[in-house]
Amino acid sequence: MSAPIFRDPIEDGAADPVVVRREGTDEWWMFYTNRRASASDPGHGWIHGSPIGVAMSLDHGASWHYRGTVAGLDAPGDEGLNTHWAPEVIHAEGQYHMFLSYITGVPTDWRGVPRTITHFTSPDLAHWTRVGPLRLSSPRVIDACVFKCPDGHWRLWYKDENAGSSTWSATSENLFDWQIEGRVLAGSPYGDPHEGPNVFALGGYYWLIVDEWHGQGVYRSDDCKLWTRQGIIGSDPGHDPMDLRFVRHADVVAFADHAVMFYFTHPLWNEHSQTEGPPDATARKTAIHQAVLTVTDGHLKFDRNVSAHAGLLR
Known part of the structure; x- marks a missing residue:
């Protein structure tokens, strides 16, 4: 129960997953940050220099x-070597779009380092054309999420690290031209810093989850604009010995009566006592898991204790 569904066979540092179906097929593709868990770079070099990994499911x-x-x-x-983080991948307007967190080079620290969200398009998920970086609220933005809202606009949520690690949004009518809306969720010092926003519809509501580094903060909305906090999920351990750690940076694929959350953990990092980050290559290793989400009486219910082979459909 709740065992990992995937681990990267090369770097063993799969993180920040996003899952999308290839249109017209039964293929599901998972894109993820391919962290270099065993890299010998000083400081935080191991989380930089990461390519985007891909896994595929045919079942x-x-x-x-x-x-x-x-x-x-x-x-x-x-x-x-450059740094690719946290891809958002969607199919819209007849093609695939990737919104990638991009950093030039391999910094050994993350403080003050410029980073952008860069747009790419693809006809097939395999070949990508660069559109270019988005102009957003600061030069240090990451973790894009894109969703079409009930007002007919595409909306982009992202983390602004220059604004206390808060969540901001921008809107677009065509996915190419974006206008900044403003801050959606406060970060430090006015609220809890966070990252990895993800928005989805389920059970008659819109949901926004964010990674608070001790689980996922949950917010509910009727319109994708005003959000009410509901609490936190993924802070309690799962049943499987490899799923005892906090749920981190997640993606959600929603269906009619349930949704599947894809998230990662550091299964071998004692995150309660080693709060400055994974101290060695073993603790840096990560695993991708899945959980099931449902809505009962207007509340999001989270079950991480599902079979590793449960798949997307029930």
């Missing part, structure tokens, strides 16, 4: 198979 998520990393995502002129 509706019952099993996942590694298919390599995504090429062609570096900015023109950026030679050598």
Whole structure:
């Protein structure tokens, strides 16, 4: 119960998953940050220099198979190793769109380092064309989530690290031209800092979850604009010995009566006592898991104790 569904066979640092179906097929593709768990770089170098990994399922998520990393995502002129984080991938307007957190090079610290959310398009999920970076609220933004809202606009939520690690939003009518709306959820010092926003519809409501590093904060809305906090999920351990740690940076695929959350954990990191981050290559290793979400009486219910082979459909 709640055992990992996927681990990266090369770096063993799969994180920040996003799952999308390839249109017209039974293929489900998982894109993820491919952290370098065993890298010898000083400081925080191991979380940088990461490509985007890809896994595929041909049995509706019952099993996942590694298919390599995504090429062609570096900015023109950026030679050598660069950093790719937290892809958002959707199918809309006849093609696939990726909104990627991008950092030039391999910084050994994250403080003050510029980072952008960069837009790509693809006809097939395998080949990507660079559109370019978005102009948002600061030069240090990451963790895009894109969702079409009931007002007919596409809305982008993201983390602004220059604004106390808060969540901001921007809107677009075509996915190419974006207008900043403003701050959605406060970060430090006015609220709890967080990252990895994800928005989905389920049970007659819209839901926003954010990674608070001790579980996922949950917010509910009727319109994708005003959000009411409901609490936190994923802070309690699962039943499987490899799923005892906090639920981190998650993606949600929603169906008619349930949704499947894909999240990652550091199964071998004692995160309660080693609060400064994973201290060695073993603690840096990560695993992807899945959980089931349902809505009862207007409340989001979270069950992480599901079979690793349960797949997407019930």
